Amino acid sequence: MDFFGQQTLNGLVLGSVYGLYGLGFGLVLANLKIFHVAHAAVFTWGAVIAWWLTDRLGLSLAAALPLVAVLAGALNVLAYFTLVRHLLRRRHTQLAAFISSLGGLMVLNELASKALGGLAVRIPREAYPVHPVRLGALQLSTLDLTIVALTALLMLLLGWLIRRTEFGREARAVAFNRETAALLGTRVDRVSIGVFFLSGALGGIAATLVAMAFNVISWDLGEHYLVIAIAAMVIGGFGSVTGVLLGGLLIGLASTYATAYIESSYRDLVVFVLLLVFLVARPAGLIRSANEIERV
Amino acid sequence: MSAQLLELFGAYGFAARSALVLSLMAMAIYTLLNAGIFAVPQTGLMAVGAYTATILSLDAHWPFGLALLGGTLAGAAAGFVLAALLGRLNGIYLAIATLAFSEAVSAAVLNIPATGTAQGRVGIPRAAGDPVIVASVLAAFALLWALARSRFGLAIVAMREDSLMARHQGIHVWGYRIGLFTLAGALCGLAGGLNVHLTGFVEPGFFSFGLLSHLLAGVVIGGMTFVAGPLVGTGVMFVLSNLLTAVGEFQTLANGVIIVLVVAFAPNGLIGLARQLHRRGRGSADGSALAAAAAAEEGRPRPRTQPAAGSGAVLDLTDIVVRFGGITALQGVSLQCARGELLGVIGPNGSGKTTLLNVISGVYTPASGQGTLLGRPLAGLWGRPHALARAGVSRTFQTIRLVDSLSVADNVTIGLHGLDAAEVAADAGQAAGRRAAVERILREHRLEHLAGVDVGELSYGMRRRVEIARAVASRPRLLLLDEPTAGMDPQERAEVFAMVAALLADDIAVVVVEHDVAMMGQYCDRLVVLDFGQVIAAGPPDEVLRQDAVVKAYVGGTGKAAAP
Numbered sequence: 001m002d003f004f005g006q007q008t009l010n011g012l013v014l015g016s017v018y019g020l021y022g023l024g025f026g027l028v029l030a031n032l033k034i035f036h037v038a039h040a041a042v043f044t045w046g047a048v049i050a051w052w053l054t055d056r057l058g059l060s061l062a063a064a065l066p067l068v069a070v071l072a073g074a075l076n077v078l079a080y081f082t083l084v085r086h087l088l089r090r091r092h093t094q095l096a097a098f099i100s101s102l103g104g105l106m107v108l109n110e111l112a113s114k115a116l117g118g119l120a121v122r123i124p125r126e127a128y129p130v131h132p133v134r135l136g137a138l139q140l141s142t143l144d145l146t147i148v149a150l151t152a153l154l155m156l157l158l159g160w161l162i163r164r165t166e167f168g169r170e171a172r173a174v175a176f177n178r179e180t181a182a183l184l185g186t187r188v189d190r191v192s193i194g195v196f197f198l199s200g201a202l203g204g205i206a207a208t209l210v211a212m213a214f215n216v217i218s219w220d221l222g223e224h225y226l227v228i229a230i231a232a233m234v235i236g237g238f239g240s241v242t243g244v245l246l247g248g249l250l251i252g253l254a255s256t257y258a259t260a261y262i263e264s265s266y267r268d269l270v271v272f273v274l275l276l277v278f279l280v281a282r283p284a285g286l287i288r289s290a291n292e293i294e295r296v
Numbered sequence: 297m298s299a300q301l302l303e304l305f306g307a308y309g310f311a312a313r314s315a316l317v318l319s320l321m322a323m324a325i326y327t328l329l330n331a332g333i334f335a336v337p338q339t340g341l342m343a344v345g346a347y348t349a350t351i352l353s354l355d356a357h358w359p360f361g362l363a364l365l366g367g368t369l370a371g372a373a374a375g376f377v378l379a380a381l382l383g384r385l386n387g388i389y390l391a392i393a394t395l396a397f398s399e400a401v402s403a404a405v406l407n408i409p410a411t412g413t414a415q416g417r418v419g420i421p422r423a424a425g426d427p428v429i430v431a432s433v434l435a436a437f438a439l440l441w442a443l444a445r446s447r448f449g450l451a452i453v454a455m456r457e458d459s460l461m462a463r464h465q466g467i468h469v470w471g472y473r474i475g476l477f478t479l480a481g482a483l484c485g486l487a488g489g490l491n492v493h494l495t496g497f498v499e500p501g502f503f504s505f506g507l508l509s510h511l512l513a514g515v516v517i518g519g520m521t522f523v524a525g526p527l528v529g530t531g532v533m534f535v536l537s538n539l540l541t542a543v544g545e546f547q548t549l550a551n552g553v554i555i556v557l558v559v560a561f562a563p564n565g566l567i568g569l570a571r572q573l574h575r576r577g578r579g580s581a582d583g584s585a586l587a588a589a590a591a592a593e594e595g596r597p598r599p600r601t602q603p604a605a606g607s608g609a610v611l612d613l614t615d616i617v618v619r620f621g622g623i624t625a626l627q628g629v630s631l632q633c634a635r636g637e638l639l640g641v642i643g644p645n646g647s648g649k650t651t652l653l654n655v656i657s658g659v660y661t662p663a664s665g666q667g668t669l670l671g672r673p674l675a676g677l678w679g680r681p682h683a684l685a686r687a688g689v690s691r692t693f694q695t696i697r698l699v700d701s702l703s704v705a706d707n708v709t710i711g712l713h714g715l716d717a718a719e720v721a722a723d724a725g726q727a728a729g730r731r732a733a734v735e736r737i738l739r740e741h742r743l744e745h746l747a748g749v750d751v752g753e754l755s756y757g758m759r760r761r762v763e764i765a766r767a768v769a770s771r772p773r774l775l776l777l778d779e780p781t782a783g784m785d786p787q788e789r790a791e792v793f794a795m796v797a798a799l800l801a802d803d804i805a806v807v808v809v810e811h812d813v814a815m816m817g818q819y820c821d822r823l824v825v826l827d828f829g830q831v832i833a834a835g836p837p838d839e840v841l842r843q844d845a846v847v848k849a850y851v852g853g854t855g856k857a858a859a860p
Contacts (some may be wrong), residue, residue, distance in 0.1 A: 035388045086560055094388050095334050096559050099516050102509050103555030110549040223505060227399040230392055269407050270399035279393045280381045 002137045007260045013144045015252020016151035018207035019245040022232030024199035026244045030175045031195045038079050040222030041108030046072040046204025047211040054127035061128035069201035076200025113219035120218040147209050178281040231275040298759050315534040316433050320487035322514050322526030324480040329520045331476050332456030336390045338484050340398030343483025343503040345371035346492045360423035364489040372478050379477030406501045416499030418604030424493035444523045454710045456464015461697040466685035466714020513555045519565025608635050608806035609772050616665035625651040627829040633805045641809045647826040649809045653776050657691045658684040686714045690772035692763045694779050700752030708734050711769035741765040757788045777808040793819045
């Protein structure tokens, strides 16, 4: 039972991070109906920036995180302007934006590879000293607690932003119907910029946490977890904040249990089987939102 | 025997062979994207073919040819199953699902011992010589080229440009989708089988997201709606990558930048760009055709013939109810339309007119109610526009839905899709086939001088007429016109109704939705008035337009105005 409890805890910690990452894709998808794959590279860059700030400039993680969020958000806004914005009035926007974003992913990945000199790096331990914490029979670390608490905080913040603020109202209107929202005076471009900034910032924080949790940063960090983030999004329901978080937690638990009880090589397979089952049986995900199934 | 044809590439020989094999993958990407199917399962399908061929070759000791065939068929089968499983997904969600499929295949490979898991397998006979590779690529290209030139190619364009419109032309979009997935699967399986027999080994890392990006880049650069696009794109990538490798290790970076630039500035790829420049050089050839068209258009409205006596209902609807969420758009609508009858449907905005047409043409399935078409129950046809189109229903749309990039003749040809060859021949009165049938239709609608002009260059009124010509091309038994004269001047309106009258003489039943009550009263045999989803009046125009309820619905009186 202790073993099970420990694994559940580990799964939840992992799942929160997956959820944060998946949410970055989900926010953009809900608002623009495009699959912004370059977000995977923005995620990687979030970790690279965190490494720079902590390792090169000697900042503590607490001081670095807000900067990472802002810089990764800004990078994603830059991606919006260079990769996406000019394609929104096209006829086949989804396809064009996906491919353009794919090009951006290649460029940003390659730049990350050059920035790291092709090496894998680590965030120095001094930046965030990790202490073990005992919770009854369960073994935890201050890092685990930070990850869960930070995820919860960000989710609450995001929920407040979407439900209670003017920006949130506009974002929801745009997600519901971009053209109508524009006709009714919503500043859709500003909303898009905001959404890209938010998803970039979330991605940057998630990347830093992933880099801490797995203690490695490489140029393909984002691509490595890309499918897991997609799985979180698909399972949770495209575009639903709560859904993506739930999807992330489910994936985190499933992959942890698979590693613990079967064999580590089955981890990915379990995730993908889960993903395919959802795609076939319940393509709208756990939480049905603006789904795109056979719409006329 | 197996002379190495590609020796001429010298040191780049292997790279050239590899690029040719991958051009099959690029063709598989084209196969789906060209049909507007935003799906990217290609690397997963290639892995299925590659591992099947490997296992057949190494474990079952099948000869190369059979192993290759096995890989191809396995890829095709995987494509078929995938399409069937993902039948309900569209757009970006389909892309994500197919991406996930590829990843799932990779994950599965790592857990199946026969694949050699993470290490892969070596020692596969290097039997894929140049003749086999070149022949495979040529055969695949010829197949895709022939497909694009056939009527199926036209149907695929229609599907890409406007799936809903395509379904209304009798094009079975789901069937096409499954067929195209299967074809893409076969191409990927073939590429996979060839590749392992070219390199002599297989390893899971090969079928990566990076490979997919590289291939997609090639197709986009070449032009994804052109048969030659995959080949041109793969060729450009080959030259670039070999040039850039010599320069430095900036290949991926350059590929990425090129993709972004091509999508932004040359959305139809290099071939599209070349065509555009060529067209610009050609100048105003089309302009003169348009001028001739305008000259030919002087006057000549056709006389209105007597409406044929209504005998036998073509359409019979009873108590149709349609709900959208909490809104009931149609609340128990019943109506009949007889052979040779022009039935007008009028009513204020939001009264359910277009919803009614959408039910009849199969866009929506009613929540309850029955109907028959030519005595045949509609129950199995609701929600299946292509089946209804084949059963004899044809329509135009409130907003014109033509393929702007195709010529008038091609657009009308799409309307013939629902007919098989024998029907077309019977209709044209000879064995000359579709071309003759299209020429006849264009003549009948006085559009023959515009046959080769792209629809996008025509005036609004002219486009309406092309849409009507397409609608009647299949000789429907029931024609639905949704505001066919919207935005036209009185002269053009009269012409449209004159044309409709000529159709009525052929015993077609016509249901028309229009706003112009006076004109509807003048031309229609019977009127049905809808208000808030209910029929509030039906009958001959003179009687209907005199009823208080109809006047109220339009003028908005509630009885208060009459009170003192």
